[in-house]
Amino acid sequence: MKAALYTEYGGPEVVRIGDIPRPRPGKGEILVRVGAAGVTTADWRLRAAAFPGLFTALAGRLMFGIFGPRNPVLGGEFAGTVAEVGAEVTGFAPGDRVFGFAMRGAHAEYMTMPARGAVLQTPEGLSDTEAASLPFGSLCALEFLDRFAGVKPGERVLILGASGGVGVHAVQVAAALGAHVTGVASAAREGLVRGLGAAEFVDYRTTPPASLTGPYDVIFDTVGALGYPEAAPMLAMGGRFVPLNFGLADMGQMRRARRNGHRVILKVSGDSRGGLERITAMLAEGKLRPVIDREYPFSEIRAAHEHVESRSRKGSVVLRIADRKHLRAAA
Numbered sequence: 001m002k003a004a005l006y007t008e009y010g011g012p013e014v015v016r017i018g019d020i021p022r023p024r025p026g027k028g029e030i031l032v033r034v035g036a037a038g039v040t041t042a043d044w045r046l047r048a049a050a051f052p053g054l055f056t057a058l059a060g061r062l063m064f065g066i067f068g069p070r071n072p073v074l075g076g077e078f079a080g081t082v083a084e085v086g087a088e089v090t091g092f093a094p095g096d097r098v099f100g101f102a103m104r105g106a107h108a109e110y111m112t113m114p115a116r117g118a119v120l121q122t123p124e125g126l127s128d129t130e131a132a133s134l135p136f137g138s139l140c141a142l143e144f145l146d147r148f149a150g151v152k153p154g155e156r157v158l159i160l161g162a163s164g165g166v167g168v169h170a171v172q173v174a175a176a177l178g179a180h181v182t183g184v185a186s187a188a189r190e191g192l193v194r195g196l197g198a199a200e201f202v203d204y205r206t207t208p209p210a211s212l213t214g215p216y217d218v219i220f221d222t223v224g225a226l227g228y229p230e231a232a233p234m235l236a237m238g239g240r241f242v243p244l245n246f247g248l249a250d251m252g253q254m255r256r257a258r259r260n261g262h263r264v265i266l267k268v269s270g271d272s273r274g275g276l277e278r279i280t281a282m283l284a285e286g287k288l289r290p291v292i293d294r295e296y297p298f299s300e301i302r303a304a305h306e307h308v309e310s311r312s313r314k315g316s317v318v319l320r321i322a323d324r325k326h327l328r329a330a331a
């Protein structure tokens with residue numbers, strides 16, 4: 001089967017389409033014929049070994065390969081069709097349309113996935129591209145805003161990077177939780193961000209986030225624009241600062257934040273099946289919708305990586321894996 005492979009860390013050029021054996025589903029696993037898969041910030045960070053901060057860089061290399069990637073196939077969020085089921089799998093059958101989030105392996109024609117993992121039947125009416133655009137950002141947004149930060153109705157939530165891969169979902173999730181949302185991105189994104197549920201919008205190019213006054217109950221920083229020292233003056237009493245990327249310096253701020261009546265929340269997303277069930281319910285209730293910035297044929301995966309790494313976009317970036325046109329040329 002065709003897969004996007006990388007065997008060294010580097011720029012988008014280290015990714016190439018090649019042939020590897022089709023995986024076989026083990027006990028408790030399903031084999032998915034991938035229809036579409038997202039290219040996320042996690043993918044370019046793993047491809048480039050661009051782990052923010054010294055501590056994260058060390059931990060990242062230990063987890064994913066010290067001198068080069070341990071696993072050659074990237075790709076977390078996916079949608080497709082069950083091709084085979086392994087022994088002892090219940091709840092899925094060949095032909096079922098599914099979507100979900102895996103640790104790796106979605107940038108390939110086939111992938112295996114634990115049947116009890118973060119995978120569900122694709123909701124009626126969603127295309128593979130739409131379904132594959134959701135898991136990374138929406139699971140992260142739900143986990144951080146609801147579970148970790150505990151956003152309550154009426155709270156004021158500032159979302160930095162509101163048009164990004166996580167941001168477009170975070171605005172919708174925060175609004176669904178009943179928050180008064182302020183979204184931060186560049187001016188051209190204002191209509192999109194307000195349309196997703198933000199009551200207020202800030203253009204970071206004319207108003208630097210550190211100059212905002214708030215007060216906010218939750219500051220969700222998907223970009224790395226602020227540290228706790230800049231966030232503290234704009235946090236209300238009981239406020240939570242939630243940076244998605246963090247290092248040792250942020251850990252050092254946790255005690256100071258407690259003294260100020262704040263919390264600095266430093267966590268890693270769990271990407272659970274339960275989270276995916278809630279995402280599916282929110283879709284059905286019309287509280288969440290896919291936001292797709294660009295679609296690329298599988299053969300143009302390098303261009304997709306480049307675009308995602310630019311850190312300027314309006315929603316998810318998705319590869320049409322089932323689109324086999326030009327694959328031979330890209331190999």
Ligand SMILES: NC(=O)c1ccc[n+]([C@@H]2O[C@H](COP(=O)([O-])OP(=O)(O)OC[C@H]3O[C@@H](n4cnc5c(N)ncnc54)[C@H](OP(=O)(O)O)[C@@H]3O)[C@@H](O)[C@H]2O)c1
Pocket residue numbers: 040041042045140160161162163164165166167184185186187189204209222223225244245267268269270308310311312313314
């Ligand atoms: N801790 C965890 O478990 C976890 C889980 C998931 C993700 N993450 C991390 O979360 C981060 C978020 O990823 P993402 O895919 O959402 O990022 P992204 O798509 O690259 O974010 C782009 C967004 O940031 C905006 N932006 C750029 N510069 C800005 C600035 N100076 N101030 C405010 N906004 C700015 C962009 O606006 P314009 O487009 O208008 O320029 C756009 O809205 C990644 O670094 C990822 O590694 C962590």
